[in-house]
Amino acid sequence: MKEIIELSQKEITIERNEFLKVKGSIDTNVYYIVSGSLRIFVLSEYEEQIIRFGYKENLIVSLDSFLSNKPSDLFIQAIKKSVIKVISKQQFDTFLETEDNRKLWTKILADLVIQQMEREIDILTNSPKERYERVLKRSPQLFQEIPNRHIANYLRMSAETLSRLKKS
Numbered sequence: 001m002k003e004i005i006e007l008s009q010k011e012i013t014i015e016r017n018e019f020l021k022v023k024g025s026i027d028t029n030v031y032y033i034v035s036g037s038l039r040i041f042v043l044s045e046y047e048e049q050i051i052r053f054g055y056k057e058n059l060i061v062s063l064d065s066f067l068s069n070k071p072s073d074l075f076i077q078a079i080k081k082s083v084i085k086v087i088s089k090q091q092f093d094t095f096l097e098t099e100d101n102r103k104l105w106t107k108i109l110a111d112l113v114i115q116q117m118e119r120e121i122d123i124l125t126n127s128p129k130e131r132y133e134r135v136l137k138r139s140p141q142l143f144q145e146i147p148n149r150h151i152a153n154y155l156r157m158s159a160e161t162l163s164r165l166k167k168s
Contacts, residue, residue, distance in 0.1 A: 004095065030092055033083075036083060037145050042074060055142075128157045
C-alpha cells in the first residue's frame with residue numbers, strides 16, 4: 001500500500017459535507033485518506049443509500065468510473081474535514097507496469113470484491129441485529145470514525161434501531 005501512497009504528488013483538503021465526486025461525473029483518481037472520513041452513496045428518487053465508507057489510512061475510489069472511464073452514479077462526500085492524497089489514473093497506470101505492482105493491485109481488487117460480497121450478505125441478512133454484529137466484527141473502527149446516522153443508513157435500519165442494538 002505504501003508504494004501506492006507514494007505515487008501521490010497532490011494533497012487536497014475537503015471540508016465537511018463537500019463532494020469529492022458527484023453523480024454523472026467521470027473520476028479516474030484513486031484517493032488515500034490521510035485524515036477524516038468520507039462516504040460513497042447513490043441517490044434514488046427517494047433517499048440516499050450509503051454503500052461504502054473510507055477513513056484514515058483507507059484507499060477510496062469510484063471503482064466503476066476508474067475502471068471504465070465512464071460517468072458513475074456514485075457520490076463521494078466528506079463526512080468530516082478530510083485530507084486526501086490524489087493518485088491519477090496516469091500515475092497508477094505507470095505504477096502497474098511492473099509485475100510486483102500488478103500483483104499488489106490484484107490483491108487490493110480481490111479484497112474489494114470480498115468486502116463487496118460481505119456487504120451484499122449484510123444487506124440480505126434479515127435481522128438488523130445480525131447486520132449490526134457482522135459489521136461490528138468486521139470493521140470495529142467504523143463505529144469510532146463514522147456518525148451513527150450514517151452507519152444506520154449503511155445497515156439499512158433506523159438510527160433508533162442502531163442505538164438500541166448498541167446498548168444491548
